[in-house]
Amino acid sequence: MAMAALRREGRRFATPLISPNPTNALRSSLIPSQEPVSSGVRCISTQVVRNRMKSVKNIQKITKAMKMVAASKLRAIQTKTENSRGLWQPFTALLGDTPSVDVKKNVIVTISSDKGLCGGINSTSVKISRAIHKLNSGPEKENKYVVLGEKAKAQLLRDSKKDIELIMTELQKNPLNYTQVSVIADDILKNVEFDALRIVYNKFQSVVAFLPTMSTVLSPEVVEREAEAGGKLGELDSYEVEGAETKAEVLQNLAEFQFSCVMFNAVLENACSEQGARMSAMDSSSRNAGDMLDRLTLTYNRTRQASITTELIEIISGASALEG
Amino acid sequence: MASNAAAPFWRAAGMTYITYSNLCANLVRNCLKEPYKTEALNREKVHYSISKWVDGKPQKPTIRSDTPED
């Protein structure tokens, strides 16, 4: 991460700047003009520290601004997320929560963000997706990825290229809304064959807590099969079905609608987590920059003080030499 | 009403329930009084880019958008 690099940089400066030794000079290639020996050393080192302080200050300004932006975006999206939470609950109440269902064609929908600098939420999504892939793999089984967002794409490209079916990006150009997500869900339904869709996202808990979550959406055939087999979906048979001619038809509509509703909430939760994570990441970056600035200021002042003292000693000893 | 017909006509035309319900919702939004209409229509804007992958290779991405590129 960029911030870690910066911090390392800062530590390097905090260590003896006044006595430049060759190893230090080799390492810090960032320092522009390296000591032309003797006389100039002191002013150069204060100059370097001053430049450094300026750049750290600028970085701090940027991270602070990013934090403010994330905070305001978070506020908007958090309300939406809260409002969308009612949407998936009826489906879970009716169709149950079936993470352990064993089917042939699994499609893992990994939700991530397009932009980085938001902590570990994208790697968490990817890690969980890979684990689900591993969990459901076996002979005659098929696992496919549908990826939302640039960041998970970049990570999954490395080792799972073959299993990627669809990639969707640029979701957040407009504020997220139901129509947008449902059209995406529609595209997934049309392009991918599945028995079970497993949607992986980060559920927003608070600004510092995101829970990796997996929602399962079953295809209508599997729902019917499971309902007949009893178990978690056994109760479904006791429901009367009003609507189209056959139960299968209603289940088909229901599964499609469930997918779009679950997706909608998942995308919002993840976007909310993204802003929250970015806010905390930027907050700690600004703090780190502040710490570094303090250290640099200390070094700077000390160097300056040292040079003044030396000059004074020179003057005094020169004067006393003349007197004597 | 026609929606009582045998197989839903919209599925016969290749639509999914999602498309159908979105179309219905959009028509309702279009019949709202101002300012609710603008508010509801502005809320529901679509924009994203999708690319299909075949055998580990990306196909050309397509952009789905309500708002034309500027």
Place this chain on the structure above:
Amino acid sequence: MFRHGSRFLTRATTTMKWRRPFSTDLPAESVADSNFIEAWRKVVPNVEPPKTPSAFMAARPATPSSIPSKLTVNFVLPYSSELSGKEVDMVIIPATTGQMGVLPGHVATIAELKPGVLSVHEGNDVTKYFVSGGFAFVHANSFADIIAVEAVPLDRIDANLVQKGLAEFTQKLGTASTDVEKAEAQIGVDVHSALNAALTG
């Protein structure tokens, strides 16, 4: 750095009470699928199993032996929860098979909604919404979940626009050539006549 901090905090908060509970989020402790957790731990022991939706949802009460006097209704839209766990006397749902009145103790039903009027009866108060479509589940325990894509109070609908739309789509239906166009026009006619009926009836 932060990544580790967050992981630690995640674990901490799961054992703590929610710091700031969401209104729609119900603090239910895990009724998680034990088979899933077990299988997960066997295959990927170094990654915590993800949460599943049931962890964020309060369990619904069992079917009571006697019929309760009120119906508990959840009416949700993508952008808001219109009613959440509200106790009412009756709701009338626009199912595709016709208007369906739901009273407490109604038989468990899954109903597809058509564009039409949903009314919520609470004592003498009747709240009417126009819903564009969705689903309604009536559970045996006198819970009703209604999910709609769009729902608006009747007084927000502009009657002139409805008439205009109806005429436009009726005409389109006549000229449509492809299946998709026909279906779209048909949907237009359906929705607008339902809107019209809702306003006049």
